[in-house]
Amino acid sequence: MNTQEILLREKLSEHYASVFEKDLIDEIVDIGYCDKLKSGELLIDIDDEMTHIPLILRGAVKIIRQEKEGEELVLYYLEKGDTCAISFVNCINRKKSIFKGIVEKDVEAIFVPVGRIDDWLTKYRSWRYFIIDSYHERLLEMVESIDSHAFMSLDDRLQKYLATQVKITKDKNLVITHREIANDINSSRIVVSRLLKRLEIAGKIEIRRNKIIVKKI
DNA sequence: ACATTAAGTGATT
DNA sequence: AATCACTTAATGT
Structure with a gap:
């Protein structure tokens, strides 16, 4: 195992050790890579193809829905331990992104290429739960966003x-x-x-x- | 010193 | 709560 893999494993276990089983962590370390993004950078734009799934280690990403230039609606923020499960489905069915993601606070994340994540769904219970859970969380956050616009x-x-x-x-x-x-x-x-x-x-x-x-x- | 951008104010709808 | 038409204040060149 090279030093880069050890580093990746270390970072991964910070927030995901309790979430993922050992074999899965091995696979993520194997094909994932770590990257940093500065505040203000565009992580994903509407109509982009998803190629990787981010597992956020630190920082935050603002996910927004955008009408024609200008008109936008903030849906939710992704933080450490989060992933955008919406992007996950886009990866599987190869649909384009319907959201835009901008780095709100400098982000460090592990990027996992889309190729294997489909198999992981049946192979690893922890991955399955992680994705479903994430999906549920995003939905709740979106409802909250709608609520605050409608009622607050x-x-x-x-x-x-x-x-x-x-x-x-x-x-x-x-x-x-x-x-x-x-x-x-x-x-x-x-x-x-x-x-x-x-x-x-x-x-x-x-x-x-x-x-x-x-x-x- | 000047231009640019952020923030404050009163009036109007 | 939004918009207009300004003023004032801070900052960069």
């Missing part, structure tokens, strides 16, 4: 957004503009600015240029 006030949505940003970046100092927030929660920059101002007066956040310090949400 913009103010609540904004606070929820700030909370998830803190969770994803693991940092209470968010480096983000009002414009970007407005985009993500489907509102206008002006309205977001005003709501943020109110949150600041309420003592929940602190506003700097290009930066928001979350104190208590």
Whole structure:
């Protein structure tokens, strides 16, 4: 076994050791490779063919649905231990992606080529459960996204957004503009600015240029 | 010093 | 809650 494989095995066991059985980990180490992506990079675009499945080790990916240029809807975020099971089905039936994935926080992931993953489904119980579980999680997150758009006030949505940003970046100092927030929660920059101002007066956040310090949400 | 981009404000729908 | 039409403030060249 070469050093690269040992390294990969180490990284894999950080978040997936308890999930996958030993033989499966051996196979992943065998054909997978590790890669890093910088924040802002495009992981997958609509109509792209899937060639690999990412097993996220650290960082976060924002998955969005996009209408014609501009109009977009944030569906959910992928974090460590996650994979996009939606992409998994695309791999099996060779359909093109219906989502867009942008790196929200620098990502390190193991990429598994699509070739073997079909067989693994019948071969490994842990893989089967992992995929089904992942699918279920994504569905719940999507429902939650729909719910918040349908039933929550913009103010609540904004606070929820700030909370998830803190969770994803693991940092209470968010480096983000009002414009970007407005985009993500489907509102206008002006309205977001005003709501943020109110949150600041309420003592929940602190506003700097290009930066928001979350104190208590 | 100047241009560019982010954020704040009042009025209007 | 969105949009317009501005102003003010911060930052890069």
